[in-house]
Structures are given as structure tokens and as C-alpha cells.
Amino acid sequence: MPARVSEAIVLRAYPLREADLVVSFLARDVGKLRGVARNARRPKSRFGAGLERLSHVRMFYFQRETRELVSLDSCELIASQLGLVSEYATGVALDYVAEVADQLLPPAEPNERFFRLLAAVLEFLRARREQGVWQAVSYFTYWAVRLSGFLPELKVSPASRAIAERMLHNRIEHCAPAEWRKETAADLRRLLVRAIEEQIERRLVTAPLLEAL
DSSP states (O other), X not given: OOEEEEEEEEEEEEEETTTEEEEEEEETTTEEEEEEETTTTSTTOTTTTTTSTTOEEEEEEEOOTTOSSEEEEEEEEEEOOGGGXXXXXXXXXXHHHHHHHHHHSOBTOOOHHHHHHHXXXXXXXXXXXXXXXXXXXXXXXXXXXXXXXXXXOOOSOHHHHHHHHHHTTSOGGGSOGGGOOHHHHHHHHHHHHHHHHHHSXXXXXXXXXXXXX
């Protein structure tokens, strides 16, 4: 049972028995995996805050080919998103990003471009906070659809279509902030959220919250 180390972003964690957690995470080199973190819910856990939603970590784990779940040994925190949750809109955006990634990504298929997308969006949110949340949500949604292998016809306004076209050729920080008003971004976001919902088994939990913001 060889030990592995992967740079990873935590997508979701939920309880298992009294003190354990099942953790879904996107490893940069091997794709999305799920693993069991023993005693992760205890006060002096060796995982610390590393298993919080969208934490950027270095994950140490053991993997057997015959088992679906890996065994998590420990993790080193590279970047935390806890500083973003004090703002409601940013917190909803983080929930949305984590949920979309967890639902769209197939297990154990390397996807470094999706990993870099997550890292770039999280870095952007930490730098821009509330001012950049709609820009980040729309940018992430658009590229999540593209990197998952499907994209509907863009039946949107000319302004939203122009934004989408620029997304193909620019990093998120190069998309002009002045054009990312809530009203403009909502057009493109609704279209892409519906496209995502058509590809997954259930509706996104955070989509109604995004529409209400």
C-alpha cells in the first residue's frame, strides 16, 4: 500500500461514524478522489483546518487499487479560504464552486486545467473579496462547462456574449471589472448554471442562493 503525496484542493467533507470524515478532494496529478480521514473530527486532529471546504493542501494518503476510498494520513495547509466566509455573497460563491467541481468531475481522471481553474478563482476571491464575486462566479461557471466537455449555444445578450468570448483568451484578472455588473453577469450565469444542472444527477443546492443575491 504505497504512500502518496499530492497537491490538492478539498471539495467536500462529511461525517463518517463518530470521529471520522469522508473527504472529496481534487488532486493535481490524479484527479478527484475520496478518502477517509480517521479521527479528523477530534480536537487535536493531525489534519487541523486542512479539510475545510476548498482548502489548498498537500495531501498525504495511501491508496489500494481494489478500494474506492483512499486512506488519508495527514495534510499540510497551503492556503485557507476561512478568511472569505465572513461575507455572505463570497461564502455562497465558495459553496457553488465546491459543489459544481464535486458534481462535474469524474473520479480518478487527471484534470490539471480544472485544478488550475480552482486555484486561480480562489486566489482572485482572496484578493478581490466582495468586489470580485460575480466576476469569479461567472468566469468559473463558464470554464467549468468548457473543461467538462460540453457547452451550449450562447443564446445571450451581445454584452454577455462578448464577455464569454474574452474568457476564452484571458485570465480572470484580465477580464475588465467595470463590465461585471450583477445584471450583466446574471444573464450568462443563469444559462451556464442550467447547462450544468442538465449534466448532473441532481440540481445544484447553491443555485437558488446565487439567483437571490
